[in-house]
Amino acid sequence: MDGILIVMSGFSGAGKGTLLKRLLNDYEDFAFSVSMTTRSPREGEVDGKDYFFVTKEKFEEVIEADGLYEHATYCGNYYGTPRAYVDEQLKNGKSVILDIEVQGAKQIKEKFPDTLMIFVTPPSIKTLRARLEGRGTETKEVIDKRINRAKEESLWIDNYEYVVINDDLDTAVKEMYGIIMAQKFQTKRLGGFISDIKNELENI
Amino acid sequence: MDGILIVMSGFSGAGKGTLLKRLLNDYEDFAFSVSMTTRSPREGEVDGKDYFFVTKEKFEEVIEADGLYEHATYCGNYYGTPRAYVDEQLKNGKSVILDIEVQGAKQIKEKFPDTLMIFVTPPSIKTLRARLEGRGTETKEVIDKRINRAKEESLWIDNYEYVVINDDLDTAVKEMYGIIMAQKFQTKRLGGFISDIKNELENI
Numbered sequence: 356m357d358g359i360l361i362v363m364s365g366f367s368g369a370g371k372g373t374l375l376k377r378l379l380n381d382y383e384d385f386a387f388s389v390s391m392t393t394r395s396p397r398e399g400e401v402d403g404k405d406y407f408f409v410t411k412e413k414f415e416e417v418i419e420a421d422g423l424y425e426h427a428t429y430c431g432n433y434y435g436t437p438r439a440y441v442d443e444q445l446k447n448g449k450s451v452i453l454d455i456e457v458q459g460a461k462q463i464k465e466k467f468p469d470t471l472m473i474f475v476t477p478p479s480i481k482t483l484r485a486r487l488e489g490r491g492t493e494t495k496e497v498i499d500k501r502i503n504r505a506k507e508e509s510l511w512i513d514n515y516e517y518v519v520i521n522d523d524l525d526t527a528v529k530e531m532y533g534i535i536m537a538q539k540f541q542t543k544r545l546g547g548f549i550s551d552i553k554n555e556l557e558n559i
Numbered sequence: 560m561d562g563i564l565i566v567m568s569g570f571s572g573a574g575k576g577t578l579l580k581r582l583l584n585d586y587e588d589f590a591f592s593v594s595m596t597t598r599s600p601r602e603g604e605v606d607g608k609d610y611f612f613v614t615k616e617k618f619e620e621v622i623e624a625d626g627l628y629e630h631a632t633y634c635g636n637y638y639g640t641p642r643a644y645v646d647e648q649l650k651n652g653k654s655v656i657l658d659i660e661v662q663g664a665k666q667i668k669e670k671f672p673d674t675l676m677i678f679v680t681p682p683s684i685k686t687l688r689a690r691l692e693g694r695g696t697e698t699k700e701v702i703d704k705r706i707n708r709a710k711e712e713s714l715w716i717d718n719y720e721y722v723v724i725n726d727d728l729d730t731a732v733k734e735m736y737g738i739i740m741a742q743k744f745q746t747k748r749l750g751g752f753i754s755d756i757k758n759e760l761e762n763i
Binding site for chain 2: 545
């Protein structure tokens with residue numbers, strides 16, 4: 356059976372990155388999506404592993420050819436999710452989780468209605484603030500900015516089919532895995548099996 | 560959190576009864592739904608445990624008062640699923656699985672869109688026939704009738720959100736449990752939590 360394309364979004368500080376790492380580490384069902392970018396490789400970064408590094412011209416060719424699930428510009432560089440790579444993983448039965456912000460996520464869902472949409476949130480905004488402050492690396496101004504961003508993002512939650520409350524990480528990892536596994540039994544994903552059963556019944 | 564109302568349907572011989580018993584036995588999250596009937600109690604049957612035994616008049620009063628999730632007549636007697644009892648279990652956080660045929664199932668889904676719809680099937684019709692024959696208690700005529708009934712029922716599968724293929728019972732029990740647990744993280748069932756988060760963000 357093909358893998359499942361999953362979009363994960365959530366408030367900054369909700370722990371999406373850690374969740375994603377744990378899923379990739381704890382379960383064999385997942386593949387990592389390697390992004391494509393026009394920015395230069397940093398020291399130690401490997402082409403095809405950390406990113407696919409390409410020129411601006413190449414990137415725009417790929418956009419033209421509808422070769423990306425989504426893309427955005429950030430600090431003057433393109434970033435995007437190559438379709439060919441993701442599709443190959445899905446065909447191999449691996450599920451692929453894309454960590455994408457709310458607007459890009461909505462676009463993917465519109466284009467690919469079978470995408471599983473999961474929103475990750477801390478148990479409360481109080482906890483979110485405490486986590487951001489606890490990092491000790493960010494100014495009050497930056498933290499306020501993130502909380503305000505969370506306010507905007509919260510308006511998009513209804514576009515997501517599932518909400519994972521990341522209170523205890525181990526629990527959240529298991530819940531997210533359970534949500535993804537359950538999708539495999541969705542009627543809409545079992546079209547082949549259901550056709551077989553119907554054919555068998557037709558030919559009795 | 561409230562429990563989930565689940566409708567389970569499936570071909571006769573798919574093993575629904577055994578699945579249901581195992582779920583009730585293996586997990587504490589479930590409550591049994593006690594049906595209401597106008598038929599007389601058989602020896603050893605306990606009112607309120609095996610069935611709620613009532614008169615025809617009482618049953619029709621309950622229908623009038625919209626007190627049943629669904630009902631049907633069989634061999635001149637009424638059978639139905641009392642709402643009050645099921646609702647009480649749901650409020651207590653127990654999920655309730657109703658074993659209902661395809662037409663009644665569709666009615667429940669239309670009336671209560673949050674109902675989780677699961678269809679149980681054997682891995683193939685060949686297996687279904689082998690199971691029915693293996694029981695050794697049924698004539699070829701009865702088996703053919705059941706297979707023909709399966710043919711009709713198969714046209715309703717698309718009304719179900721999930722399909723559980725009951726090949727190995729232990730696996731099917733775990734899959735069904737996983738499907739049900741995953742529902743708890745559906746955005747539509749987390750309205751209270753999401754409101755709390757939004758309120759917190761509003762009042763920053």
